[in-house]
Amino acid sequence: MTKPSVLVTGASSGIGAATASLLLDRGWRVFAAARRLEPMAALEAQGAELFKLDLSNNQSRSAIATELQSRVGALDALVNNAGFGEVGPLETMELERARAIFDVNVFGLMGLTQLLVPAMRQRGCGRIVNVSSIAGRWVTPGSGWYGASKFALEALSDALRLELKSFGLQVVIVEPGLIATNFGAIAFPSMEKALECNIYGKMMRNVRAGWERVYQGASSPLLVAQTIENALTKPKPAARYRCGHQAVSVLASELLPTSIWDRLISAQMLQNAD
Numbered sequence: 001m002t003k004p005s006v007l008v009t010g011a012s013s014g015i016g017a018a019t020a021s022l023l024l025d026r027g028w029r030v031f032a033a034a035r036r037l038e039p040m041a042a043l044e045a046q047g048a049e050l051f052k053l054d055l056s057n058n059q060s061r062s063a064i065a066t067e068l069q070s071r072v073g074a075l076d077a078l079v080n081n082a083g084f085g086e087v088g089p090l091e092t093m094e095l096e097r098a099r100a101i102f103d104v105n106v107f108g109l110m111g112l113t114q115l116l117v118p119a120m121r122q123r124g125c126g127r128i129v130n131v132s133s134i135a136g137r138w139v140t141p142g143s144g145w146y147g148a149s150k151f152a153l154e155a156l157s158d159a160l161r162l163e164l165k166s167f168g169l170q171v172v173i174v175e176p177g178l179i180a181t182n183f184g185a186i187a188f189p190s191m192e193k194a195l196e197c198n199i200y201g202k203m204m205r206n207v208r209a210g211w212e213r214v215y216q217g218a219s220s221p222l223l224v225a226q227t228i229e230n231a232l233t234k235p236k237p238a239a240r241y242r243c244g245h246q247a248v249s250v251l252a253s254e255l256l257p258t259s260i261w262d263r264l265i266s267a268q269m270l271q272n273a274d
Contacts, residue, residue, distance in 0.1 A: 003027055003028055003029040004027075004028050004029065004076040004077065005028070005029045005030075005031065005072045005075050005076045005077070006023055006028050006029070006030055006031065006075065006076060006077040006078070006079060006232070007031040007033060007051075007064075007068065007075055007077075007078050007079065007116070008020045008023070008030060008031070008032050008033065008079045008081060009033045009034070009053060009055065009079065009080055009081050009082035009109075009112070010033075010034060010081040010082030010083060010131075011032035011033055011034050011040055011043060011048070011081070012034035012035070012036055012039035012040050013034075013039060014179065014221045015081055015131060015176065015179060015221045015224045015225065015228075016032070016034070016079075016081040016082065017032075017039075017040070017042075017043065017221070018220075018221035018222050018224065018225035019079060019081065019221075019224070019225040019228050019229070020032045020040075020043050020048055021042075021043060021046060021225075022222070022225045022226065022229055023229065023232075024043070024046050024047050024048060026229065029049075029072070030043070030047070030048045030049070031048070031049050031050075031051060031068060031071075031075075032044075032048040032049070032050055032051070033050070033051040033052070033053035033064060033082075034052070034053060034082070035052070035053065035054055036052070037050050037052055049071075051064050051067070053082070053112075055082050055103075055104045055108030055109060055111070055112060056100070056103040056104050056107075056108045057108075058111065061108065061111050061112045061115060062115065064112070065112070065115035065116055068116070069119060073119055073123075074119035074120045074122070074123040074126065075116060075119070075120060075126060076125075076126060076127070077126060077127045077128070077129065077232050078113065078116055078120075078126070078127075078128045078129070079129045079131065079228060079232075080109050080112070080113065080128065080129065080130045080131060081131040081228075082104065082108075082109070083104065083105050083131070083133075084100065084101055084104040084105060085101060085105075085143075085146040085149075086100075086101060086145065086146065087142045087143055087146065087204075087207075088142055088145075088204070089141070089142060089144075089197070089199075089200040089203070089204065090144045090145070091199070091200070092197055092199070092200060093145060097145075098145040101145050101146055101149050102145075102148075102149050102152070105146075105149035105150065105152075105153060106149050106152045106153060106156070109130070109153065110156060113128065113160070117164070117169070120169055121164065121167045121168075121169060124167065124168040125168045125169065126168070126169045126170075127169065127170045127171075127172065127231075127232055127237070128160070128164075128169065128170070128171045128172070129171075129172045129173075129174055129228055129231045129232060130153055130156075130157045130171070130172070130173050130174070131174050131176065131224070131228070132150050132153050132154055132157070132173050132174065132175050132176075133150045133175060133176060134175055134176070134177050134178075134242070134246060134249065134250050135147040135150045136150030136151050136153060136154045136175060137151075137154070137175065137250045137253060137254075138249070138250065138253040138261070138265075140207065140210075140211075140265055141203060141204075141207050141265075142203075142204055142207045153173075154173060157171055157172075157173045158173075158239070161239060170237060171239075172231040172232075172237045172238070172239065172240070172241065173239065173240045173241070174224065174227055174228055174231055174240075174241050174242075174243070175240060175241065175242045175243075175250065176219075176224045176227075176242075176243055176244045177219060177242070177243065177244030177246040177248075177249070178214055178215055178217065178218040178219065178244060178246045179218055179219050179220070179221055179223075179224055179244050180215075180218040180219065180220060180221065210268055213268075214246065214268065217246075218244075219243070219244035223243055223244055224243055224244060227241050227243040252264075
């Protein structure tokens with residue numbers, strides 16, 4: 001029996017690595033992709049087929065799509081997990097840094113999807129899971145550009161779900177809460193410049209302290225991987241799955257008046273850290 005095939009991007013660590021490993025255990029043929037191959041050595045030993053992928057690079061996306069076409073034709077599933085984030089006030093963050101976030105989280109993700117969908121559409125079945133974030137539903141001070149990229153992914157996923165439904169393809173969004181990955185280690189250093197700003201420095205110190213507090217309760221990447229597996233295998237998947245620490249806050253943000261929600265966020269994230 002032929003194994004179902006899946007491409008998992010951002011598979012070098014965190015959610016992507018946990019997802020690739022879990023799907024291998026479940027009998028999938030897993031193509032694992034990331035910017036660097038070395039961190040995926042354990043996945044390769046487990047049976048994954050590795051690809052080097054820079055989502056922001058057109059040639060890199062085209063190369064992986066061509067190779068997948070030659071190996072399997074049409075994928076059974078695509079897990080768009082790779083993401084990139086920086087933090088800082090909207091007024092002072094350089095637009096080049098903001099564009100870098102969108103180049104990966106929006107344009108790179110959709111560029112790869114555009115290359116892989118035709119074969120899936122022609123076959124008449126397949127599933128796409130886009131890993132968004134609770135930041136795609138509500139934002140905190142300093143996370144405006146990252147949140148904007150995830151808000152964009154939410155909209156694109158909704159449109160893609162409607163556009164592909166009649167062709168037999170299903171599109172699902174997974175919205176993790178706070179997860180114990182290395183995302184913070186990547187995003188937080190970008191805050192250092194903001195901390196030195198004479199306008200927003202104090203605010204960003206408080207924001208950093210707030211994130212450090214809430215990340216103490218962060219959930220395991222395995223929880224998200226299990227949610228992704230459910231989204232891939234459930235006969236009639238929901239449009240969205242939320243999981244992890246603070247994920248329930250999305251419901252609160254939707255139900256509470258904006259003024260009250262703003263006060264809650266300010267109390268959580270802007271406590272004096274000095």
